[in-house]
Amino acid sequence: MTAIKRLMIVGVSAALTAFPLSLGAITANRCKCGKPTAASYTWNFHREANTLFDGIQTDAQHATNHAAKLQSFAYDSNITWQLDANQLTQIKSEVDDMGKKLCRLEIIRRVVSPWQQKTIDRIADNLQFMADNTQDAILYVNGHQQDLMNPTYRMYANNLYSEGSNLSQSVGDAVEYAKVRHEYRELRDEVGAAPIPS
Numbered sequence: 001m002t003a004i005k006r007l008m009i010v011g012v013s014a015a016l017t018a019f020p021l022s023l024g025a026i027t028a029n030r031c032k033c034g035k036p037t038a039a040s041y042t043w044n045f046h047r048e049a050n051t052l053f054d055g056i057q058t059d060a061q062h063a064t065n066h067a068a069k070l071q072s073f074a075y076d077s078n079i080t081w082q083l084d085a086n087q088l089t090q091i092k093s094e095v096d097d098m099g100k101k102l103c104r105l106e107i108i109r110r111v112v113s114p115w116q117q118k119t120i121d122r123i124a125d126n127l128q129f130m131a132d133n134t135q136d137a138i139l140y141v142n143g144h145q146q147d148l149m150n151p152t153y154r155m156y157a158n159n160l161y162s163e164g165s166n167l168s169q170s171v172g173d174a175v176e177y178a179k180v181r182h183e184y185r186e187l188r189d190e191v192g193a194a195p196i197p198s
Helices: 003-010 014-018 045-073 081-111 114-143 151-191
Strands: none
Touching: 045 081, 045 114, 045 151, 081 114, 081 151, 114 151
């Protein structure tokens, strides 16, 4: 995936400005590398990546919870479109937050471990799907406020739930792996064992 395509994740779409509940346009942040500083040479980028993974997992869990509410709304004809719009607003916010974290991960990608690089790539792919489906769901609600029982809209809600769950699980595996690696290093240092060659 190109850097340009990944930047699109941060700004789901300018078309979102038309959403009636003032979702507003998501401003596209540019993933810009700053000039190296003295601290850049001693910064623990591996730890920073793990912290960002943890934040993305939390965001993905929140987005999944909101998508689950959308799914439940699809079977209740008494639900107003504003309730759906509120959940979509929350999902959009979570996607924005994950996009900002992904932006930072893209900047530090070249200086982290190979397993972290693979995790970054999985996040980018999954987040692109979530951003696309969020946009599609918002555009659908924008044009069909009285027809939210439609199978097309249900598909968007189901996709958002599935993609959020997949992202949360995938990144959760990376978070757990990072914890186990950290515990292993601490135990190895405590007993004075030599590191295992990679």
